[in-house]
Amino acid sequence: MRGFESTPPEVREILGRRIDQLGxxxxxxxxxxxxxxxxxxLRRKGLFKFQAVCYLTDEWGCPDQEPIIGIPFYLADPKLAILEKEMNDLEDAREIMMYLRHEAGHAFNYAYRLYATLEWRKLFGPFNRRYREHYRPVPFSRRYVRHIEGWYAQKxxxxxxxxTFAVWLTPGSSWRKRYRGWPALEKLKYVHRTTREVADRDPAVGHGKTDLTVAEMxxxxxxxxxxxARQNRAAVDLAMEGDLADIFGKPRRRKDGLRPAAEIVQAHRExxxxxxxxxxxxxxxxxxxxVEAIIGHxxxxxLYGEPAKETAYLVxxxxYGTTLAMNYLTRGRFVLK
Structure with a gap:
């Protein structure tokens, strides 16, 4: 996460203002x-009774069993969007729609209480299963669709x-062709059939209750x-000295033709x-x-690297980063102690 000093002056002007007072x-x-x-x-899919109601909050998500979609507040203001892009990473148009379709799936599930039906439980599993922030996916399993980055359907x-709902909803997804022969296709067919069955019905839960709103921030x-920033830094509090020296070679003085390893990583950070x-x-x-911690270390x-070996360093x-990230995904820590 970069510092506030790298943000434009007009953006720094709002740093001291309370979020609930930004209007x-x-x-x-x-x-x-x-x-x-x-x-x-949703209307093009025939869902006229289901309303995807949205509100501004601190992050993407639907409150538990509430058919209402929370959208990060920084997407509602150009200055905040610039700040988010500088400090973390700003979603682009494609990603925003991916998240909206995913959250619409939650909202639809809650609105019609599909999770309480026997067929839903047989296809997807028990809704009351313990929710774990960190989980062990089976990469490339054909029992699950892929929409959001990684293996999120397995969580x-x-x-x-x-x-599954998001894949079904996405225009041009060609889900029948894309998932032909996959066990996940049965889930997609269920979504397709169920949405048609409830299209003319009023939702069982008409109005969702919000969680944290911008007026409460x-x-x-x-x-x-x-x-x-504190949360992100705490997540990557690990020693890398030996690992990075193995990748780039032992620490040494700069010589002609060598490039600082930090510059090499920085150039390919995105x-x-x-x-x-x-x-x-x-x-x-x-x-x-x-990645920024790697640059810092x-x-x-x-550490320095040879330009001719840059591709090898990046591989x-x-x-290295993927291995650490999978540790974090499954165990909640990059390195187990």
């Missing part, structure tokens, strides 16, 4: 047209349904992001973050913090 609202905001697109996609039956913008997050499913801010150790760094 944020969904209507008329930059993210509103994505919500309208989601609603249009919990509720996530499995939400991911009393922290200043700076306090909010400093808290996020690609490393993207690929490790995509193939592991660990949240991008955590992966970004990991390379600088502290005064090894990707494998």
């Amino acid at each position: 944020l609202k969904l209507e008329g905001s930059p993210v509103e047209h994505f919500v309208l697109q989601l609603q249009d996609e 919990h039956p509720d996530e499995d349904f939400a991911e 009393k922290l200043t913008v700076e306090q909010f992001y400093r808290r996020v 690609d490393l973050t993207d690929k490790i997050a995509y193939w592991t499913g660990v949240r991008r801010p955590i992966v970004r913090a990991l 390379c600088g502290e150790q005064k 090894e760094l990707t494998a």
